[in-house]
Amino acid sequence: MQDLYLENKNRILSVKDLPTLPAVLDEVTELVQDPGSSIDQIAKVISKDQVLSAKVLKMVNSPIYGFPRRIGTIQHALVLLGFNVIRGLIISNSVFDIMTKNMVGLWEHSLGCAIACAGIAREADLKDPEEYSVAGLLHDLGKLVSIIQLPEIKEEVDALVQEKDITYYQAEKEVMGFAHDRINAWLADHWNLPLRLREGLVWHHRPKSAQHYPEVACVVHLGDFLARIFQVGNSGDDQVNYLDKYVFKVLNLHQDKLEKAIEHLDSELVELRGFSPVATEGG
Amino acid sequence: MPKLENHIFLISADAELYTLLKSTCSYAHWTVFERGRGAIELLFNNPPDLLIVDSRMPDLQGMELIRIFKSENVYRQVPVVICLDREEVAAGPDLAAIEVDDFLVKPLDVDESRLRLELIMARASWELDANPLTKLPGNTSIIHKIQDMLDRKLEFALAYADLDNFKSFNDKYGFSRGDEVLMMTARVIVNTIRAFAGMESFVGHVGGDDFVFIVPPDKAESVCAMLVQNFDSIVPNFYDPQDLKQGGIHSSTRDGRASFFPLMAISIAVIFNRNGELTHYGEASEKAMNLKSVAKKEPGSSYVLDRRQPSG
Numbered sequence: 186m187q188d189l190y191l192e193n194k195n196r197i198l199s200v201k202d203l204p205t206l207p208a209v210l211d212e213v214t215e216l217v218q219d220p221g222s223s224i225d226q227i228a229k230v231i232s233k234d235q236v237l238s239a240k241v242l243k244m245v246n247s248p249i250y251g252f253p254r255r256i257g258t259i260q261h262a263l264v265l266l267g268f269n270v271i272r273g274l275i276i277s278n279s280v281f282d283i284m285t286k287n288m289v290g291l292w293e294h295s296l297g298c299a300i301a302c303a304g305i306a307r308e309a310d311l312k313d314p315e316e317y318s319v320a321g322l323l324h325d326l327g328k329l330v331s332i333i334q335l336p337e338i339k340e341e342v343d344a345l346v347q348e349k350d351i352t353y354y355q356a357e358k359e360v361m362g363f364a365h366d367r368i369n370a371w372l373a374d375h376w377n378l379p380l381r382l383r384e385g386l387v388w389h390h391r392p393k394s395a396q397h398y399p400e401v402a403c404v405v406h407l408g409d410f411l412a413r414i415f416q417v418g419n420s421g422d423d424q425v426n427y428l429d430k431y432v433f434k435v436l437n438l439h440q441d442k443l444e445k446a447i448e449h450l451d452s453e454l455v456e457l458r459g460f461s462p463v464a465t466e467g468g
Numbered sequence: 469m470p471k472l473e474n475h476i477f478l479i480s481a482d483a484e485l486y487t488l489l490k491s492t493c494s495y496a497h498w499t500v501f502e503r504g505r506g507a508i509e510l511l512f513n514n515p516p517d518l519l520i521v522d523s524r525m526p527d528l529q530g531m532e533l534i535r536i537f538k539s540e541n542v543y544r545q546v547p548v549v550i551c552l553d554r555e556e557v558a559a560g561p562d563l564a565a566i567e568v569d570d571f572l573v574k575p576l577d578v579d580e581s582r583l584r585l586e587l588i589m590a591r592a593s594w595e596l597d598a599n600p601l602t603k604l605p606g607n608t609s610i611i612h613k614i615q616d617m618l619d620r621k622l623e624f625a626l627a628y629a630d631l632d633n634f635k636s637f638n639d640k641y642g643f644s645r646g647d648e649v650l651m652m653t654a655r656v657i658v659n660t661i662r663a664f665a666g667m668e669s670f671v672g673h674v675g676g677d678d679f680v681f682i683v684p685p686d687k688a689e690s691v692c693a694m695l696v697q698n699f700d701s702i703v704p705n706f707y708d709p710q711d712l713k714q715g716g717i718h719s720s721t722r723d724g725r726a727s728f729f730p731l732m733a734i735s736i737a738v739i740f741n742r743n744g745e746l747t748h749y750g751e752a753s754e755k756a757m758n759l760k761s762v763a764k765k766e767p768g769s770s771y772v773l774d775r776r777q778p779s780g
Contacts, residue, residue: 224663251601251651255705264698265652267659379705398709 190362196334197368198375203333205278206292209234217272227271228259235295235322235329240274241266242319243376253377258315291329293418295322296457297450301415302408304449309436311400320385320401321408325420327368327386328353335361346422353421354390366390393431403432411450417457473497474589479507479533480522485551485574489520492582504528511537518589519548520572523556531566538567547592549585551576599673601647602654610672610680614749617682621744625688627771628756629657629695629736631677632764633716636729637706640717649706649732650677656702657681660695688738692771699734700769707731735763736771 213230216222231237238259245262246253256262263271302321306314332339338360345356357364369386372378378386381398388395388402389409395402410428413420432438438446474496478486481502490498499516501507504525511519519537523530530550537543547569552561557573570588572581597606605613617624631653638646654673661669661681670682683691704712711717716730737760739752746752755774763772 220666250655252648252706255648255652256702257705261702261705264659264702265655267655268663 193335193338193361193363194371197330198371200330200334203236203239203329204288205236206234206289209237210275210278213237213275217268217275220268224260224263224268228263231263232259232299232318232322233296235292235326237275237278238319238322239326239372239376240278241271242378242382244270244274246377246379248377254379257379257382258313258319260315287419287421288329288332290419291325291421293457294412294420295325295418297412297415297417297454298322298324298405298408300453300457301411301446301450302404304446304453305404305407305411305436305438307449308442308446309400309404309438311404311436316381317385317401317404317408320382320389320405323382324369324386324389324405324409325365326372327365328421330372331357331361331365331368343421351422352424352426354426356422364390390426392429392435399435403435407432407436407438411447415450415454417454474518475499475516476518476520476585477501477507477511477516478520478522479504479525479530480520480551481525482522485522485576488576488578489581489585492578493585504530504533508533508536512540512543515543515546517546518585518592519546520551520585521548522551524553531561534568535566545592545596547588549588599675601650602673604654604658604671604673604679606672607674610674611749613670613672613682614752618741618744618746618749618752623685623740623742625683625685625738625740625773626752626756627681627683627688627692627736627738628753628760629679629681629734630760632733632735632769633729634677634732636717636719637732640711640719641708645706649703652702652706653677653679653699653734656698657695660698661691664691664694685740685742688740689771689773692736692738692773695736696734696769696771703732730767733767733769735760735766735769737763737774738771739774 209230213227216227216230231241241259241262242256244250245256245265250265256265266274299318299322303314303318306317311317341360342353342356345351345359346353349356354364354366366387366389370383373383373386381401384395384398385401385405389405392399392402392406406429409420410426412418413425433443474493476489476493476496477499478489479501480486486498486500496517499510501510504521505527519534521530521534525533534548534550537546538548544567548567550563550568550571551574552571553574557571563571569592570584572584593608594605597608598604599606614626631649634646634649637649654671657679658671661671661683664687665683668684672680674680681691707717712731716728718726718728720726737756739746739756739759741752746755759772759774763770
């Protein structure tokens, strides 16, 4: 069992490439080929895609740049990487063939969660809402990486979700002995992501366990919940996760503020529906 | 970019090798020794810009001579080239062990040797002068760059930038976290400047928290404004949460008095060379230093542009 665990961990961490949404890749490729594009424009597009966002953060936090674990937003990452490096990173991405239907669902869910997190952070008066949005965007990265790196396990997990009508999270634990939150921890450590971001990625199912930055874990926990309630995309099952009331205490979020966050999410989601993640043109 | 006054030192008993090498770099000043032993003292007293050693010598082995020379830290920056023949190359010598910089294979090809030697000397000058932390050009390159632009009477804006409260950050968090901030600052300066001025810009690292950059005069103000904005938005990431919460570092001075240092900020002073007004590097840097004390008086990040019109 221990051997299998290690083997799975090694397979996860040996991930070489991950699929990027073709529409996002097209858009950002066009931007980086125009020297007149601003960092803000590029950041806005990259922030729609969990894989490009993860790649950018992994690169800027790599020891080569000299400040590992410091940078948690796309905007900052792009300022520090510079146009030249970003262009190199973008043009070396190619479109994956295996952009399956449930992966697109996962994208929409992740983006929905990111939007919800930004709204919650704003209503809870937290500094730098963008950081929370990044944590929301990347919260299911572990699922994506396991789909790519452990495809045979993914089928088993899907079957179990259907058969027992349980959450993807529960099914992952039954099949693998660990779930995507653990995978997130491995990736965050391996890629030198900042501790704040790590806490959000690792503890979004168990916000009480976040010791250093409970507010990030709480925002993502609630963001994930809202994205599921609003049925934005699909994160692998039809369940609504258990909502830990602890988050309201930590975030000091009263009903009126929560309602505002929900309204914000609702209006932003209308915009998201107009954004077709797969079609490269026409829609 | 070989300089005219390059001093090349050759140790070889092979007259033909000398004639051939000399024809590749005839503009340089050559010193030739036929024997290794006799050369060492002169070499130590008067290190050249490039040392070429023939591996086959009657007295001392070329490899041994190079080992003696390179093992002293003060001579390590002098690039050393060894000339081997085919037979020696085939034997697979461990050149890295003697820290030789490059090798040529006899019989030499004139054109190839010329390119190789020029590149070796240029590379040595880049590597010697680069700041060991950020790898940006250091003082010598900065001075050359500025003096060259002054001599050519080019119009440019010259900026000196440094960090406020960097010392207190270093004292509290230690040098390695201080280095993180310097690496970040270097990236912010390089990328911000390139975004506005493209490749017609220059960034150098004087040392510590002092940086220098050169941009076209019309870009100076927008570069400074963006630099301040980028720096101020990124620097909080480098503090621990409790210091961030209180907006800076509390510490006590040696005599026990408590003092407070706000978050680090960037101060920039910019002077302009218009109509070939400035002639000497020293003049330019003094003017900028005086101006920076004005920028430093402002709390937080700030920049000051020298608006004075040229006299006359």
